[in-house]
Amino acid sequence: MNHPTEEQLILHYYSEAEGRFQLEQHLSGCDTCRTVYESVQRTLDGMDALSVPDPEPGYEARLWARLEPVLPTRHRFFFAPAWRWAAVSAAFASLLMVAFLAGRYSRPAPAPVALSAQPREQALQIAIGDHLERSQVMLTELANASAAGPLDISFEQERAADLLDENRLYRQSASSAGDTIVAGVLDDLERILLEIEHAPARISPADLDELRLRLRAEGILFKLRVLDSNGQNQTEPNRKPL
Amino acid sequence: MELAERALVAKARSGNAEAFHALVDRHSRGLFRLAFRMTGNQPDAEDVVQESFLRAYRQLHKFDERASFGTWLYRIAVNCALDLVRSRKRRGEQQPVEESADDPVRSAPSREPAPDRLAMSGQLRERVAEAMNELSAAERAAFVLRHFDGMRIEEVSRVLGCQPGAAKHSIFRAVQKLRRALEPMVGTAR
Numbered sequence: 042m043n044h045p046t047e048e049q050l051i052l053h054y055y056s057e058a059e060g061r062f063q064l065e066q067h068l069s070g071c072d073t074c075r076t077v078y079e080s081v082q083r084t085l086d087g088m089d090a091l092s093v094p095d096p097e098p099g100y101e102a103r104l105w106a107r108l109e110p111v112l113p114t115r116h117r118f119f120f121a122p123a124w125r126w127a128a129v130s131a132a133f134a135s136l137l138m139v140a141f142l143a144g145r146y147s148r149p150a151p152a153p154v155a156l157s158a159q160p161r162e163q164a165l166q167i168a169i170g171d172h173l174e175r176s177q178v179m180l181t182e183l184a185n186a187s188a189a190g191p192l193d194i195s196f197e198q199e200r201a202a203d204l205l206d207e208n209r210l211y212r213q214s215a216s217s218a219g220d221t222i223v224a225g226v227l228d229d230l231e232r233i234l235l236e237i238e239h240a241p242a243r244i245s246p247a248d249l250d251e252l253r254l255r256l257r258a259e260g261i262l263f264k265l266r267v268l269d270s271n272g273q274n275q276t277e278p279n280r281k282p283l
Numbered sequence: 284m285e286l287a288e289r290a291l292v293a294k295a296r297s298g299n300a301e302a303f304h305a306l307v308d309r310h311s312r313g314l315f316r317l318a319f320r321m322t323g324n325q326p327d328a329e330d331v332v333q334e335s336f337l338r339a340y341r342q343l344h345k346f347d348e349r350a351s352f353g354t355w356l357y358r359i360a361v362n363c364a365l366d367l368v369r370s371r372k373r374r375g376e377q378q379p380v381e382e383s384a385d386d387p388v389r390s391a392p393s394r395e396p397a398p399d400r401l402a403m404s405g406q407l408r409e410r411v412a413e414a415m416n417e418l419s420a421a422e423r424a425a426f427v428l429r430h431f432d433g434m435r436i437e438e439v440s441r442v443l444g445c446q447p448g449a450a451k452h453s454i455f456r457a458v459q460k461l462r463r464a465l466e467p468m469v470g471t472a473r
Contacts, residue, residue, distance in 0.1 A: 048451075051458050055429060057436060084462040087469040088430060090408045091415065093319045096329075100315070101308045104329075108307065108336055112300055178369050196444040200362060202345075203338065 044071065050078045054085055162218075169211050169223065173269040176204050176230055180262055183237070184253050191243040201237040208234060226264045233261055292352050296343045303343075307336055310353065314360050320427045321364035323412060331367060335360040357428070357442045365420045372420075407468055414464035418457050425453035426461075 045053070045064055052058035068075050179200050186192055212227035233256070240248070256262060288309070294302030311332060318331035338359050339346075346355055415423060421443070428439045429450075440450035 047459065048455050051455055052451075080462060080466055081458065083469040084465045085430065085458065087407060087465055088411060088461065091320065091411045093316045094325060096312065096315055096325075101311050104311055104333060104336070105304055105307055107333060108340075109300065109304070111337065112303065112340055174370055175366050178366065193446055193449065199358075199444055203342070203362070206341065 044074055047077060047081070050074070050081050053078070054081055165211075165214060165218075169215070170269055172204065172207050172211055173265050175200075176208075176234070177262060177265045177269065179204065180233070180256060180265070183249075184256050184262065186249065189246070191245055192249055193243050194237070194240065195242040198238050198240070198242065201234045205231065205234045205238060223268065226261075226268050229259055229261055229264065233259065288352055289348065292343070292346065292348065295340075296346070303340060306352070310356055311336075313353075314356065317357060317360055317427065317432060318364050320415075320431050321361070321423060322367060323415070327367060331360060331363045334363045338363065354438065354441055357432075358444060361424050361428075361442060365424060368420050368423070407465075410465060410468055414461050417460055417464060419453075422453045422457040422460070425450050426457035429454050 045058075045067065049058050049064065053061065053064050058064055068078055179197055183194065183197050186194075208227055208231050212224055212231060215221075215224040215227060236255075237252075240252075244252070288306075291302045291305050291309075295306060314332045314335055315328055318328035318335075319325065322328050322331060335356065339356055342359070346352070418426065424443060425439055428434045428442055429436065434442065436451050436454065437447055439454070440447040443450055443453075
């Protein structure tokens with residue numbers, strides 16, 4: 042047998058190498074390869090120093106307590122896509138009607154309304170900021186990908202599909218809030234995400250170049266960056282939105 | 284996918300929150316371990332787990348019931364963790380490394396003098412964490428799934444949504460980088 046490559050030795054460590062018996066025989070007779078294998082072994086055994094703390098008892102209950110409140114409200118919305126937009130439209134129509142009637146038959150809204158609207162707006166800005174950042178990361182990676190042959194973008198397509206779901210909601214929220222700049226950028230982003238989602242899972246280098254040109258021509262990355270940094274200036278990052 | 288899990292997924296898809304609760308109970312600790320190894324600290328790992336279940340719930344209608352729910356969930360968690368790690372790197376933030384009380388290197392019985400051994404294990408742990416931070420997000424994900432979760436390369440590629448060849452190369456690159464970074468230390472540790 043020829044000297045195994047480092048890759049073969051790594052696979053051997055994980056018991057995934059072909060010709061395991063021949064490899065072992067070779068290692069027992071070849072000092073050079075055995076030295077390399079022992080080094081691989083030492084390194085990978087040493088990785089066990091990276092231990093993971095066990096979450097404290099009751100972790101599952103704590104997690105569920107944070108998750109549960111958001112699930113029922115999203116439930117019907119996410120499981121019945123056919124009704125999604127009908128439900129959203131009906132909700133918006135009711136809100137508009139309530140707003141119209143409130144304006145028509147009551148005095149101007151007192152301060153508490155303005156106060157309660159502010160945190161909601163801020164929460165939306167944080168959520169949109171997070172969404173813009175994740176979109177930027179995905180598009181930048183795609184724009185910087187290098188490929189001599191066909192490139193598998195199924196991973197990015199899956200992320201684009203996730204982002205699309207969120208994007209539609211945020212675009213609608215921005216439109217209804219009258220924020221035409223954000224809504225416009227999200228609209229541009231939606232078209233790009235749709236294109237990526239519906240592209241073939243393996244794209245040629247020429248298709249990749251075309252996509253890059255498209256991203257550049259639309260200036261989408263620039264717009265996202267500007268919008269994201271504007272958002273960051275207005276809000277403090279705040280995790281755990283649940 | 285085992286029968287009980289299949290039934291839970293079907294119920295959760297039709298809107299049964301209790302069934303989803305059972306799925307959260309089943310998978311949360313496994314997801315936490317994966318997230319911790321990807322992010323390097325407990326608060327971020329908990330955020331990743333929380334976000335993963337939320338995304339999973341939102342996307343249950345897209346889940347192909349013939350596939351493994353666990354693999355699908357891992358895939359979502361890896362994506363969440365990658366998003367977090369990448370955004371940290373983009374902002375130039377250091378990945379926080381957490382001290383762990385149940386460090387096996389620290390707690391293993393030894394014949395060597397305790398202070399020396401503690402110092403060495405602490406240094407090794409620190410160096411391992413640093414070396415992990417040097418990996419690209421894809422290398423780190425592939426390596427964690429292969430090395431710590433014991434997935435075969437074929438399964439790693441399914442979780443990462445890439446070809447087995449690509450997963451294999453990410454693992455090779457990760458091991459090569461780790462070897463370069465750790466060899467001086469693990470070579471003298473014995």
